[in-house]
Amino acid sequence: MSHTTLSRFLIEQQRKQGSIPPELRFLIETIARTCKAISHSVHKGALSGVLGEAGTGNVQGEAQKKLDVIANDVLLEANEWGGSLAAMASEEMELPHAIPGEYPKGEYLLLFDPLDGSSNIDVNISVGTIFSVLRCPEGVTQPTEVDFLQPGTRQVAAGYTVYGPQTMLVLTFGNGVHGFTLDRENGSFVLTHPDMHIPETTKEFAINMSNMRHWEAPVKRYVDELLAGTTGPRGKDYNMRWVASMVAEVHRIIIRGGVFMYPKDARDPSKAGKLRLMYEGNPMAFIIEQAGGVATNGHQRILDIQPSKLHERVAVFLGSKEEVELVTRYHAE
Numbered sequence: 287m288s289h290t291t292l293s294r295f296l297i298e299q300q301r302k303q304g305s306i307p308p309e310l311r312f313l314i315e316t317i318a319r320t321c322k323a324i325s326h327s328v329h330k331g332a333l334s335g336v337l338g339e340a341g342t343g344n345v346q347g348e349a350q351k352k353l354d355v356i357a358n359d360v361l362l363e364a365n366e367w368g369g370s371l372a373a374m375a376s377e378e379m380e381l382p383h384a385i386p387g388e389y390p391k392g393e394y395l396l397l398f399d400p401l402d403g404s405s406n407i408d409v410n411i412s413v414g415t416i417f418s419v420l421r422c423p424e425g426v427t428q429p430t431e432v433d434f435l436q437p438g439t440r441q442v443a444a445g446y447t448v449y450g451p452q453t454m455l456v457l458t459f460g461n462g463v464h465g466f467t468l469d470r471e472n473g474s475f476v477l478t479h480p481d482m483h484i485p486e487t488t489k490e491f492a493i494n495m496s497n498m499r500h501w502e503a504p505v506k507r508y509v510d511e512l513l514a515g516t517t518g519p520r521g522k523d524y525n526m527r528w529v530a531s532m533v534a535e536v537h538r539i540i541i542r543g544g545v546f547m548y549p550k551d552a553r554d555p556s557k558a559g560k561l562r563l564m565y566e567g568n569p570m571a572f573i574i575e576q577a578g579g580v581a582t583n584g585h586q587r588i589l590d591i592q593p594s595k596l597h598e599r600v601a602v603f604l605g606s607k608e609e610v611e612l613v614t615r616y617h618a619e
Contacts, residue, residue, distance in 0.1 A: 292318055292455070292466050292475040299459070306459060309392050313370035313419065314443060317396075318455055318466075318475055320364040321415055321447040324357045324401070325468060328413065328449040353407055354378060357400035357415065370394050372422035373429040375596055377565040382431055382596070391427070394442070395420040395434055399565040402446075403531025412450035414533025418569040419443040431596050438568035438589035446569065448537045456482070456540065458576040463540065484579040485543035488606040492527045492535045493547040500551035504584065504616035532561065536570050536604070540577050545605035547613070549584065559583065559601035563593055567600040580610040584617040 290298075293315060300306040358378045365371055369390035374383040377399040385391050396419055403413040419442050423433050445457040453468035455475050465479030491512055498506065515523040527544070529535055535546045550559045561567055571581035571588035581588045581604035588600060603610050 289469075289474075290477040292477070295464065295466075295477050305461065309370045310394065310419070310443060310459075312368055313365070313392075313394060313396070314445075314457070316364055316368050316370070317361075317417055317445070318447075320361050321453070321455060322468060322473065322475075323360055323364075324353075324415060325447070325449050325453040327353060327356055328407070329453075331407075331410070353413075354401050354404050361398055361400050361415075365396060368392075371396055372426065373433070374398070375431075375434050375564070376400060377562055377597070380597075382429060382434060384428070393422050395422050395429060397434065397564050397569075399562070402533045402566065403529070406529070406531050411529060411531060412448055412534040412537075413531055414446050414448040414537075416446045416533060416566055416569050417444065418564065418572070434564065434596055435593040437592050438563075438571055441568060441572050441589075444569035444572040446533050446536070446573070448533045450534065450537075454479075454537070456537065456573060458573050460572075460576065463573055463577040465540075479541075482540050482577050484540055484574065484577045484606055486578070486607045488543035488545060488609060489522060490525050490527055490538075490542075490544035491547070491609070492529070492539075492544060493549075494528060494530070495526070497551055497553075500553050501549055502551070502584075502617075504613065504619070505547065505549045508613040508616050532566055532570065536574070539579070539605045540573070543606045545603065545609035545613070548602045550601040557599050559599045561600055561602050563588070563591060563598045563600040564596060567591075567602055570602075571604060574604045578607070579605050580607045580614075581605075582610060582614045584614055 296311045358376050367389045370392040371394050372391050374396045398417040402416050406413055420436050422429055426433050443459050447455045455466045457464055463482040465482055466475035467478040469476050511518050511520050512524040548561050567588050574581045583601045603613050
């Protein structure tokens with residue numbers, strides 16, 4: 287039985303669509319190879335001494351795990367020399383990372399969350415890598431923060447890798463979503479989930495219920511209706527899931543439907559939400575929409591938001607169309 291590897295898929299897409307330039311194809315292949323290396327470290331765990339705190343903090347003020355730092359360094363080093371990128375930006379770093387002068391520069395910008403859900407590493411729960419690719423503005427040779435501040439609609443590719451029982455890479459170029467499973471025996475990502483699509487209706491929701499007292503009224507109303515089950519206005523029982531790893535939550539939703547919510551709350555009114563627009567919100571919204579779902583901040587489509595800073599935060603409601611449209615409507619009433 288022959289399998290379609292990621293490399294073969296990219297070449298075939300390039301021939302069919304003409305929409306994947308060689309530079310972009312090389313970039314995605316480099317990211318995939320890097321994610322294999324991260325997968326190896328994640329799955330070795332305590333055997334290679336990579337668990338626990340790194341003793342450092344990131345730009346968000348969060349304690350970094352050892353694997354956060356390892357994954358960040360691996361992604362930076364692997365993508366510096368390939369010639370596809372003009373610059374990179376990471377959730378773990380305050381400022382963009384310039385391509386060293388001795389390496390060729392390309393026309394793309396790469397943003398990434400090197401290890402999403404890293405608080406789960408030590409307890410052996412799925413974590414992942416999220417990435418977003420933008421074009422560098424024409425004529426810019428030394429990109430700065432402002433060059434990254436493009437709305438999500440400008441993404442030319444986005445994806446995530448989930449390091450779970452299987453390692454899977456899920457990818458979009460704006461013409462559907464495709465999933466590749468890592469074949470550990472031959473080291474290749476193999477197309478196993480072509481044309482992934484989210485069911486429009488669902489009976490599952492994911493939210494951190496411990497924050498309920500801090501939510502805005504529309505979110506409380508919506509979740510109360512879900513909890514009321516068959517006796518409430520929705521007329522059906524819902525199950526709640528909460529992994530506390532966005533990659534794992536989104537992957538479940540793409541496979542079988544559901545709605546994931548990380549709303550703004552009253553604890554810090556100055557922040558629009560907890561998740562980062564550029565590293566989590568935009569790439570995941572792009573993937574969700576391409577799989578037939580919807581992604582908003584409660585008021586507008588996430589991909590339409592004009593970013594004002596590299597580490598901007600955003601409220602997130604994404605997943606099955608019916609549910610996201612309803613909770614978004616409640617915000618407008």
